[in-house]
Amino acid sequence: MIGGATRLVMLAGDPIGHTKGYAEYAAALASAGVDAAYVPAHVPAGQFAAFLDGARNLRNLAGIVATIPHKRDAFAACRPDAAARRAGSANLLRPAPDGWEGTMLDGAGFLAAVDAAGIPLGGRRVQMLGAGGAGRAVAMAIAERRPSSLAIADPDARRSESLAADVSREFPGLPVAAHLAESDTLVNCSPIGMGTDMALPVREAMIPDGGAVYDIVNRADTPLILAAKRRGCVTDHGRSMMLAQVQMLIRYLFGAR
Amino acid sequence: MIGGATRLVMLAGDPIGHTKGYAEYAAALASAGVDAAYVPAHVPAGQFAAFLDGARNLRNLAGIVATIPHKRDAFAACRPDAAARRAGSANLLRPAPDGWEGTMLDGAGFLAAVDAAGIPLGGRRVQMLGAGGAGRAVAMAIAERRPSSLAIADPDARRSESLAADVSREFPGLPVAAHLAESDTLVNCSPIGMGTDMALPVREAMIPDGGAVYDIVNRADTPLILAAKRRGCVTDHGRSMMLAQVQMLIRYLFGAR
Numbered sequence: 001m002i003g004g005a006t007r008l009v010m011l012a013g014d015p016i017g018h019t020k021g022y023a024e025y026a027a028a029l030a031s032a033g034v035d036a037a038y039v040p041a042h043v044p045a046g047q048f049a050a051f052l053d054g055a056r057n058l059r060n061l062a063g064i065v066a067t068i069p070h071k072r073d074a075f076a077a078c079r080p081d082a083a084a085r086r087a088g089s090a091n092l093l094r095p096a097p098d099g100w101e102g103t104m105l106d107g108a109g110f111l112a113a114v115d116a117a118g119i120p121l122g123g124r125r126v127q128m129l130g131a132g133g134a135g136r137a138v139a140m141a142i143a144e145r146r147p148s149s150l151a152i153a154d155p156d157a158r159r160s161e162s163l164a165a166d167v168s169r170e171f172p173g174l175p176v177a178a179h180l181a182e183s184d185t186l187v188n189c190s191p192i193g194m195g196t197d198m199a200l201p202v203r204e205a206m207i208p209d210g211g212a213v214y215d216i217v218n219r220a221d222t223p224l225i226l227a228a229k230r231r232g233c234v235t236d237h238g239r240s241m242m243l244a245q246v247q248m249l250i251r252y253l254f255g256a257r
Numbered sequence: 258m259i260g261g262a263t264r265l266v267m268l269a270g271d272p273i274g275h276t277k278g279y280a281e282y283a284a285a286l287a288s289a290g291v292d293a294a295y296v297p298a299h300v301p302a303g304q305f306a307a308f309l310d311g312a313r314n315l316r317n318l319a320g321i322v323a324t325i326p327h328k329r330d331a332f333a334a335c336r337p338d339a340a341a342r343r344a345g346s347a348n349l350l351r352p353a354p355d356g357w358e359g360t361m362l363d364g365a366g367f368l369a370a371v372d373a374a375g376i377p378l379g380g381r382r383v384q385m386l387g388a389g390g391a392g393r394a395v396a397m398a399i400a401e402r403r404p405s406s407l408a409i410a411d412p413d414a415r416r417s418e419s420l421a422a423d424v425s426r427e428f429p430g431l432p433v434a435a436h437l438a439e440s441d442t443l444v445n446c447s448p449i450g451m452g453t454d455m456a457l458p459v460r461e462a463m464i465p466d467g468g469a470v471y472d473i474v475n476r477a478d479t480p481l482i483l484a485a486k487r488r489g490c491v492t493d494h495g496r497s498m499m500l501a502q503v504q505m506l507i508r509y510l511f512g513a514r
Contacts, residue, residue, distance in 0.1 A: 004275055004279070022258065023258060039265060043315060044316060050310075054313075058299065058308065059273075
C-alpha cells in the first residue's frame, strides 16, 4: 500500500501506455520488504534531461528506470558503472549527492532470460536487429558468450556500424559486422512489434528455421514471435528479460536485504 | 492497479512521511473510474518551483496537491481561480498549455467538514490559530458564514495582521482582528500537533469550555483535540477536511464523471 513514507521508482518512456510489469514490480518490492511504488512517467523524447533536473527536488525518489527512447540520454546524464559504460547506454539511475549514478541492466537481464529459455549464443551465428540503447547492451552481452559470428542490422546504418566497431574493440577477434546475414539465433532489439504494431522487424525468410528467436519486446504475440513459432524456433520475449531485472533493480536502488 | 496508462497525482510536501489519505484517494479514484495513482512527493521547502519546472516534462501528471509548506509557492506559480486568489494560496495545480492552473480547496473542504461535525461558525466568536496557506483559505471560509467576530493569531504577527486585513477587505463590516481572544469556536490551522508533536497550539485555558474545536491536523489524538474533549467541546479533525476534498479534486483534475 502506498503511504506517506513510500519511495518512488519511476519508469520514464515515450510512449508509456504500452509498458508492463507494474504488478510484478509491486509484488517484488513488497516481498523484498521495500516501501516503494513503481509508477509510469511519460517523458517525451528530448525532455529527459529537463525531467531529471526537476527530479533532483524529489527527495523520496529512489530511482528512474529509463526505457525507449531515453537510454542514451540517461547514459549522458549519469556517472555510469562498467556495464553502462561498455554499452554506452543506461536504463537505471539513482540519485547521488553530486548528480546521478547509472547502470545498464539490459545485458545481464538478457543473458538470464536466454539461458532460462534455452536459447543458444556461444558458437552460433547470431543476428541482432536494432542498435539502440537496449541493443548496445545486448550486443555486448552476446559477445561475452563468444558466438561464431555477430551481425548487427539497424535501419540507421551509422548506429549499427558504430555498435559493431565498439563490440570489435571490446572483443578483439570476434567476427562482428554491421549487416543482415543468415543466422542460427535471431535477436530483435528494435521496438518493432511493440504495442499493437503488427510489423515484422525483418523479412520472414531471415528467421532461422528450427533455430532460436528472442524478441525483447514485452509481448507474447509479436508478429516475429508468431512467425518464429511457425518456423519451429525456440522462442522467448521481453517479459523474461524484464522480470530478470527486477531483483537487480531492487539491489541497485535499495541495497542488499 | 497501476499500469502503463496510469496518470499521477502527486502530493508535494515537506515533511511527507506523516501524510495520510492514500488508501482513501485510491478508493475514490477507482470508484470514479479514473486510472490514476495518488503518490507522495517529498519536495523540500524552497524547491517547489524547481520541482514544478521538471514536472512540466511529465505528460501523465494529472495534478499536484500542495501541502505544507508549499501552498503559497503553489499560488505564486499558477494562474489562480477565484478561491485561490481570495486565499492568496493554492493547494491543487493542474497542467495547462501555458503553465499551471490552480485552485484552493481548503476553504470549501473546511466548511463541508464543520457542517458535517455540527461545529457552528455563524454568529459565534471564532478564534483561528495559524495564518499560513491553509489558514488563509479557512479564514475566508469562516468569514462567509458571518461569525460575530473573527480573531486570528499566528506566531508571526505580520502573517496574522496581513490576513486580518485581507479578510476585512473582502468582508467589510465583519469584526476581524489579529489577536488571541475568548471564543466559542476555536480552529487550529497551524501545523502544531502534526506527526508525533505533543504540543498545544495555544494555552489550554483558551479552549472554550463546552464550545467547539476543529483541528485541521489530520490526526484524531492531537493534544488540542484531547484537551478539547476533556473540556466538553464538540470536536473534529483534519481527516474530514481531507476526505471532503477528494471528490472536489477528482472533478478539478478529471472533469465531470
